[in-house]
């Protein structure tokens with residue numbers, strides 16, 4: 751399994767001070783910036799688009815920007831995010847008419863690819879496109895809002911995804927998003943995740959260093975394959 755990546759979701763940041771918030775969370779030990787794009791169509795909420803991604807790059811952010819598209823359709827906006835500085839672009843298979851084509855488009859734009867599965871969406875299509883996927887993202891809440899409660903059934907689904915990934919020769923990250931924090935990260939890592947998104951659990955705390963350290967130390971105590979140990 752790959753080293754743990756912690757990707758704070760800026761959805762929970764103070765937008766009026768976004769550049770400073772991102773600087774602080776990266777200085778506190780976060781690895782990536784998670785960028786939640788919502789269109790009030792695929793999900794019932796509206797967030798931000800490529801201009802904010804570009805603004806973060808212009809501000810000086812060099813860490814990977816992990817763009818999660820909760821939008822439909824997806825293809826039209828992908829070149830804009832690539833030009834804005836996205837490192838990795840993930841989308842939901844049901845939001846694309848042609849999943850394989852969308853994955854190719856992301857690759858052609860020079861970004862890494864991710865495929866996102868909602869809590870009740872089966873992983874069925876994954877095995878047909880694993881050769882084009884750099885990251886599998888399992889939603890552990892229904893997408894659209896931060897601050898929701900982690901859906902426990904995600905743990906069994908993580909184990910299912912981990913088995914698929916381990917049977918594949920390429921390095922593919924397994925990310926979890928929604929309701930993740932110090933209280934459940936050990937079980938999440940034990941179930942097979944190597945990348946975690948956390949919004950309110952990090953930005954909701956006054957001390958970003960302390961919460962990220964706590965998440966890392968609890969994750970380090972997990973034994974892969976042994977949930978609840």
Ligand SMILES: O=C(CO)[C@H](O)[C@H](O)COP(=O)(O)O
Nearest residue numbers: 759893894896897929949950
């Ligand atoms: O994608 C999202 C919602 O669609 C958010 O990234 C996710 O919910 C993280 O927020 P929190 O850690 O506060 O649950």
